[in-house]
Amino acid sequence: MADPGNPNLEVPAFFEAETERLRLRTAYLSDAKAYAPMLTSPEVMKWTSAGVPITDIDVAEQWIKARVLGRDTFKLSVELKGSLDNSGHPEIIGMMGSDHWPEIGYIFHPGHFNKGYATEALRALVPAAFERMPSAENGGYDFLQGGTVKGNAASGRVLEKAGFTECETTLQDFENSFFGRCDSVWYRIARPGKTLEELGVLPGTSSAKDGLLFARSASDKSKARAQRAEAEA
Template sequence: MKHTSLRVSDDIETTKAWIQGCFNSPINWNFSLELLDVPTACSPRVIGLIGAVRAPEIGYMFNTSHWGKGYATEALRAFMPLFFEHYNGAVNERFEYAEAHTDEESVSSQNVLGKVGFKWYETREKDFENPIFGWRDTLIYRLYRPGSQSEGKPIGS
C-alpha cells in the first residue's frame, strides 16, 4: 500500500463496500495468490493478489515477507495469457494491451514488469496523491497482446 493512493482501512463496512464494488465491475478481475509449499497446518497461505484492477490496467500486491523471491514474476507470467484470453472480445471487452502503473521509486516492480515483457510507455507527472508521500509521478508500462499489430513496435511509432 506504500505506493498507492489508497489508505489502509480498519473499518470492516468500508472494506466490504470496496470489495463489493470490485466484484460488481466488469473490468475488475482478481485472484489471490497462495504459497503451496507450506506445511498443511498453515495451508492455504495467501501471500498476495494479482489481476485486472481496471482493465486494461493490471496489478499485483504481495505481503512484504514474500518480496524478492520471484513470486511476482512467476504470477505475472502465468496471469498474462489468462488476461488476454479473458479480455478477448467474446464475452468481455477486448484489449490489445495490458498496462501497469508503478511509482517512480518502485524499481523492483519495474524489474518484474520488464522480466515479463512489459515496456516503458510513458511517465505521467504528478499523476496521483499518495497519502504518505504527496503528489507522485507514475511510470506506465505496456505489454501488447501476442500477434497484435502493435506488438514489438518501438514506443512512439
C-alpha cells in the same frame, strides 16, 4: 451470485492456473482475512491509491469488494503451494489481476518480498488475461498496462521480467495520502501477434500520438473508477 447491495457486482467466472510454486485462482470476498497483512502494511499500501494502511474492517471489506466483484473483473488470489494458514487453508500471499481493462495490478504479503513470487505469478497471469480480455476488434484492448509510482523500481523490475516494456511517464497524475501528487511510470505488453509499435502505445513510433492518447484515456477512466470505489469505502 451478486452483491446484495449492488446486483451489478457479480462474482466473476472461476479461473485457476498453477506455476511451479504458486496457484492463482479467482479472488473472493471470503479471502478478506487473508489480505489483512497486506492491507495493514505501510510498506505495501504506500504504493496504492490508498497510501496508508487500512485497519478498519468495514473499510477493508469495501476496498476488497470494489476489486473482486464485477462480471468483467479478473482478480486472482495467489496461493503458496504446500503452505497452510491458521485455518488450514493454503496461504494467500498476494492479489493480482484487473478490475478495469487494460490495467493490471498486484499487491503481495510483505513477508514474501524478494522471492520472485510476483514475477512468477505475473508471467502466468498475462496469457490468461489476454484470453479473458476482449480484443480491440471486439470492444476491448490489444495490450495490457501496469502503472507504478515513479521511484518504485522493484515493481518496475517485476513488470519488465514478465515481458512488459516501459513506455512513458505521466507527470503529477497520481495522488495518495503518503506521496501526495507524483508521477506515474507506465509499462505495457502487446497481445500475442501484435506489437506495441503497431498499436501506437510505444513512444517514438509513427502512430504513437493517437495510441498513447487512447491508452491514457483508458488509464484515466480506470483511475476515476478506483477513486470512486475508494470514496464509497
